Amino acid sequence: MTGREQFVLRTVEERGVRFIRLWFVDVLGLLKSISIPVSELESALVDGVGLDGSSLEGAARLREHDVIAYPDPRTFQVLPWKPDSIVARMFCDVREPDDGPFGGDSRATLRRVLEQAAGLGYTMQVGCEVEFFIFGPLGSNGAAPTTLDDGAYFDLTPLDVGSDFRRRTIEYLEQMGIPVKASHHEVAPSQHEIQLAHTDALSMADAVTTFRIAVKEAAHELGAYATFMPKPLAAHPGSGMHLHISLFEGDRNAFHTDGTEPLSPTGRAFLAGVLAHARELTAVTNQWINSYRRLATGFEAPAFVSWTRRGGAALVRVPSRRPGRAAGARFELRSPDPSCNTYMVLALILAAGLRGIERGYELQAESIDDQPNGAPRLPLDLREATDLFDDSELARETLGDRLCDVFVANKRRELDDERRTVTEFDRIRYLRLL
Amino acid sequence: MTDAWIYGSHGSERTSRLLAELGFSPHRVAANGTLRPPDGGSRAPALAVILADGLEQPSCSELCARLAADDDLGEVPVIVALASGGLAEGVGITEGHELLVEPFSADELQARIARARRAVNGIDHEDVVRVGSLEMNLATYQVAIEGRPVDFTYMEYELLKFLVTHPRRVFSREALLSRVWGYDYYGGARTVDVHVRRVRAKLGSEHAARIKTVRSVGYRWEGT
Numbered sequence: 001m002t003g004r005e006q007f008v009l010r011t012v013e014e015r016g017v018r019f020i021r022l023w024f025v026d027v028l029g030l031l032k033s034i035s036i037p038v039s040e041l042e043s044a045l046v047d048g049v050g051l052d053g054s055s056l057e058g059a060a061r062l063r064e065h066d067v068i069a070y071p072d073p074r075t076f077q078v079l080p081w082k083p084d085s086i087v088a089r090m091f092c093d094v095r096e097p098d099d100g101p102f103g104g105d106s107r108a109t110l111r112r113v114l115e116q117a118a119g120l121g122y123t124m125q126v127g128c129e130v131e132f133f134i135f136g137p138l139g140s141n142g143a144a145p146t147t148l149d150d151g152a153y154f155d156l157t158p159l160d161v162g163s164d165f166r167r168r169t170i171e172y173l174e175q176m177g178i179p180v181k182a183s184h185h186e187v188a189p190s191q192h193e194i195q196l197a198h199t200d201a202l203s204m205a206d207a208v209t210t211f212r213i214a215v216k217e218a219a220h221e222l223g224a225y226a227t228f229m230p231k232p233l234a235a236h237p238g239s240g241m242h243l244h245i246s247l248f249e250g251d252r253n254a255f256h257t258d259g260t261e262p263l264s265p266t267g268r269a270f271l272a273g274v275l276a277h278a279r280e281l282t283a284v285t286n287q288w289i290n291s292y293r294r295l296a297t298g299f300e301a302p303a304f305v306s307w308t309r310r311g312g313a314a315l316v317r318v319p320s321r322r323p324g325r326a327a328g329a330r331f332e333l334r335s336p337d338p339s340c341n342t343y344m345v346l347a348l349i350l351a352a353g354l355r356g357i358e359r360g361y362e363l364q365a366e367s368i369d370d371q372p373n374g375a376p377r378l379p380l381d382l383r384e385a386t387d388l389f390d391d392s393e394l395a396r397e398t399l400g401d402r403l404c405d406v407f408v409a410n411k412r413r414e415l416d417d418e419r420r421t422v423t424e425f426d427r428i429r430y431l432r433l434l
Numbered sequence: 435m436t437d438a439w440i441y442g443s444h445g446s447e448r449t450s451r452l453l454a455e456l457g458f459s460p461h462r463v464a465a466n467g468t469l470r471p472p473d474g475g476s477r478a479p480a481l482a483v484i485l486a487d488g489l490e491q492p493s494c495s496e497l498c499a500r501l502a503a504d505d506d507l508g509e510v511p512v513i514v515a516l517a518s519g520g521l522a523e524g525v526g527i528t529e530g531h532e533l534l535v536e537p538f539s540a541d542e543l544q545a546r547i548a549r550a551r552r553a554v555n556g557i558d559h560e561d562v563v564r565v566g567s568l569e570m571n572l573a574t575y576q577v578a579i580e581g582r583p584v585d586f587t588y589m590e591y592e593l594l595k596f597l598v599t600h601p602r603r604v605f606s607r608e609a610l611l612s613r614v615w616g617y618d619y620y621g622g623a624r625t626v627d628v629h630v631r632r633v634r635a636k637l638g639s640e641h642a643a644r645i646k647t648v649r650s651v652g653y654r655w656e657g658t
Contacts, residue, residue, distance in 0.1 A: 007591065200625070
């Protein structure tokens, strides 16, 4: 037993924890959990817990496949939102019974890519701005949601459900060790944004996963419903998840430069790598059919593979340098939405950036005044994005065939389901006309 | 974590036995000028005992000075044990954090250890540190503010414990990395900043400011 494991066992005893939830995510980044009683904890820490690996394969489950989930004691945390019965969580590494890595575990995949980067002397830091909506109680499945306020960008709404909710959410997040930099009301009614302070990529992916459930719990306690659906309201902007990316060599920000360029040569090559592969990675940054309805309407949602220092519509914004703030050099990727699998997204961004550095990619010219200037456009829908992803050699090399195949199978199934669905659009457009 | 290192040979067997009774695992350091025992592992011990009687090379004061100057051992509580005749000679009486006169009992040794640890770390022998309404129980890993438990992860807890038990001293990020994380990390000194931010968030408004950022140096715990 190491100190970490003793810490977990002792804390469980001292705090009267009743159950421990072992968390993992499926290929789509959706949180899965297996609950064990305290009596099973010690053996779970040593021997892991067996489960059916097809539970990580989303809707495209094929057949049962035994895997072992090993809880990571570093991620042990008592959950703040179950005060009457104390429950804690740990994230798991999922492995094959012979102790080899399980190819369907996207969290382990991110960890592997981070270790490769560490071998080159690099660590990636990620900050995150998450947007989401909070609605009144949902009606029947498919009914339009009800907004809770008419607030707008940075409005300080009176003490209504929205601000109560943001305060409670932030308390939960801080109790979970997820520091919040800022929060504000977003552009659309009932829409909020919370900014998470930068941290290493694995901690950030864990934080986003935790964030989504913390937000949903806080909303639920107030009789509301929080959603990370990218585009829930047709008439209003959707929810994005802007990622602020920087790369460190030891303690030095490898993106920082004292020159006149906004990024160092390393930073420019890294960004060039991300842009070069942006189209084939869009299926992961924007993984739902609904994601493309957000991208289609513009309004800070990018349509072209471009970068800028000032414009509002480019895929990447490079913030102006601030003298004496070398650690702050970064770029902001604006395509992802908060319903993505953050583990896969960060693994692929890092892999694309490192490829840019390794192969010396040249950064394209900056886009001025939101003009694409011949920059390629992002995929228009999930079908195009999935086809590009399916052919991506970078994705296969980074994620492995298993994760790629299962992901693509999930997306094809989703597309098939939609293809067979008669929607509100069909009825409005055709019922009377034809 | 509860290693005790013994310097000098006079009465060392009896001292080893008493320390073992108190729950320490004693390791003797060879009298060849080294600071570390051959079997002591790489971590700093919880305690150093210098049996000053008959100690010549290095002398008691030289040993104390070298311990204090060592990067890893500078914070180890040091007890100097003298033979009763040694008091009159005055050698070593102002060295270390606490003084013992032979022969001594296990109870007296325990009391002296508690005083030495308190002198260095401000911790009493029950391992409960209180700073205002913040209470940290080092034996059970539990932290409470105004009696309400605050739940830390392991590394957050270890960082807070290190800072709280080394009050008023500034530690660089590198020093915190090597002393709190050991070598089981990657991510550089920013790991420290990120954890400090998390610990502050959990401590809440009353205590967060006790972790002072010392600009371009590191961090310092204020309190106790």
